[in-house]
Amino acid sequence: MLSRFNSFFDRPSTIHLLVTGYVVAAVLQGLAFSALIGFLRALLGPDPGQAWGPMWLLVGFGAAAFLIQAATLIRANKVSAYDVCGNAVARIGSHVVRLPLGWFDSGSVGRVSSAISTETDNLSHLTPIVLPQFISGIVTPLTVLVVTLCYEWRLGLIMLLVVPVVALLWNWASRLLMAEHRRAPAIAARTASVAIEHAHLQPVLRAQGISGTAWRPLAEALSDENDEMNAIMAAQGRPTIAFGLLAQAFFAAVLAAGLGIVLGGGLDAAAFVAIGVMAARFTTPISQSIFYAAALQQDMVSLDAIEQIVEAPTLPEPASPGHPAGTDIRLDDVTFGYTTGDTLFEQLSLQAAEGRITALVGPSGCGKSTVTKLIARFWDVGSGRITVGGVDVRNMDSAELMDMVSMVFQDVYLFDTTIAENVRISRPGATDEELAEAIARAGLEPVIAALPDGLDTRVGEGGLRLSGGERQRVSIARAFLKDAPILLLDEITSALDAENESAITQALAELAAGRTVVVIAHRLSTIMAADHVYVLSGRERGIPTRIVEHGSPAELAAGDGMFAELVQDFSQTARWSVR
Structure with a gap:
């Protein structure tokens, strides 16, 4: 014993x-x-x-x-x-x-x-x-x-x-x-x-x-x-x-x-x-x-x-890791579930083209966030495969995969240190000029200007001293500073006001050049800025999520499917006013 x-x-x-x-x-x-x-x-x-x-x-x-x-x-x-x-x-x-x-x-x-x-x-x-x-x-x-x-x-x-x-x-x-x-x-x-x-x-x-x-x-x-x-x-x-x-x-x-x-x-x-x-x-x-x-x-x-x-199992590392030839992302016949007997995806296939913004649209709970986390290999798929640059992510070195990916998710956790250190964590060796550029592109400058110690202001455990929108902008600044070739953005504009949402959308268009971007958003302006959209079905009575339609935002908006209905709903909402 x-x-x-x-x-x-x-x-x-x-x-x-x-x-x-x-x-x-x-x-x-x-x-x-x-x-x-x-x-x-x-x-x-x-x-x-x-x-x-x-x-x-x-x-x-x-x-x-x-x-x-x-x-x-x-x-x-x-x-x-x-x-x-x-x-x-x-x-x-x-x-x-x-x-x-x-x-x-x-x-x-x-x-x-x-x-x-x-x-x-x-x-x-x-x-x-x-x-x-x-x-x-x-x-x-x-x-x-x-x-x-x-x-x-x-x-x-x-x-x-x-x-x-x-x-x-x-x-x-x-x-x-x-x-x-x-x-x-x-x-x-x-x-x-x-x-x-x-x-x-x-x-x-x-x-x-x-x-x-x-x-x-x-x-x-x-x-x-x-x-x-x-x-x-x-x-x-x-x-x-x-x-x-x-x-x-x-x-x-x-x-x-x-x-x-x-x-x-x-x-x-x-x-x-x-x-x-x-x-x-x-x-x-x-x-x-x-x-x-x-x-x-x-x-x-x-x-x-x-x-x-x-003794919790770690993800297996390949003996001879492959090296991607690009940043094109493909999901080929992917089947995945968080628990045995509860299948979220079954033979799901999609592609995020290199140098393009790909948007995932669908009702809450359909697995949009799960797609981005599977790309980053938070979990291994049950069957099928996910490739980056033609290499199965399971055959890539985990450190190399993480170096290629920047992530901005809904729940942002900040360390109890300064804003500067929280942004630098994505690339500790970055220069002050590179840090300042990332902060500007994320719309953090007005926030920092209002803080008592500027960049040296401590944010508290989890970032409690900042608002939700401010914490998310810090996370976006991290992604800009890391400058990775793949960006996974989950609800990136969910906590930003209209002015900053517009600025971030423009920044994403600039950032997408030569990069692969997968974005999840419920706001029409973000979705319409994408090059390609995949519309996912909701999960009903245990039926796995599937792709209902996909194409460019303009093509889908001109059709009569779920995306067109979504655009119409957004348009009606935009005309609401308070008198």
Whole structure:
């Protein structure tokens, strides 16, 4: 079981060396208590001077146990800080950056946050706290049992009888606790996700007069976590009471039987006192061991939660990656679904020509955003293929594909740093002149001019200090600065006013020269600026999305299909006025 933790140590033998040190220390501790028999017999005998030898034996066993335990604990604390915590965080971090982008959703944020904080913290207690107490609680009583059997087999037999009872209680407690502990990480991850979302939504919630835990999702998450903690405490409490009662009953039985043997002349009083002390040392660890058994099981559950992240499958990388000969994008007979049995696309085919703007139009939920994310290889398709420049994206190096693509999606996340740094993240080596040009083309100059520190203004976590439109303009500036040959734009004008929408539309026309642009927009001005439009059907009664019609905006507007109806609806809306 402990071998599962080997991957968190710099040397796989570390955990076994620590366990060996704790076992040796626990045996010596048991022998030290056992040496009390000879010491007390000599001390209370006719010649107390004979007690020096047994006393030095007792001191020697105790000192050796202390030194070995101390040395092992020093090593364990170092291992806990540098190996377990450091390697756990490093493994999570190095694996997360290689996971497919489709793995990341609102739930994954909570899972990663919980794994790095709560689960890693649980594992940090394994070597310096849980293991020594757990091993001592088993090995020391067993050593005492063996010595007692040698000195007085009848009292040793009473101790031996408790072993199968303890084993049965252990089995019952383990199943009870494991069932509760396995639910805890998922609940903790959900609470972390909701708490992060709650922080991001503070402007909206406060505008609605919602504060504290009045937001229902947060209140429910905290309530669920509280209920789970209560369930864990209840599950831990029942075995603890049972172990305590067993220990007390066993101790009373040993004392009663020992007293009877002493009165019968079969055991001297000194040996009886010593065995009484040993019996107490036998029962106390047993009654306390359930706490550390629960902690060990919690560590195993924490390890499971971390392994679910570090063992999540990454997208396979080709041994010999291909290199695109251009930026033409094709989807050939693509079938894809987020879950098994729920097909979003079935044999979907389309082409985004190099140097042209291709628009995707269709009702909400039909999969327009999914098309752009499949092009960027957030996920792999179920069947069919997606090619860039004639090369299947699965046969491209992921880093090369990402270098070729700039993305502006609906949900824009900004880092808690300056606007300049948030834009530069797309190309850290860009010059100040290139940064200024990208900012101007994205329409960010008026926004920056109104901020107290201009480009050096910190935007807050997630960009909370900026409006939705301002955050999206930062994202657009990133795309302009990166200057990638492929642009994937999802609802690019959804948060811009009419003036900036016009400016961005003109910039897109300029940016499209020599580039492949795939744009999703519900505004007619953006759609009509495209060279080619694909109209996707809505999903009804589980029927996969399909392409209803495609062609130039002018051709489709002159027809009698869905696009013509869309244009007519836009025209009617444009004539509305408020009097």
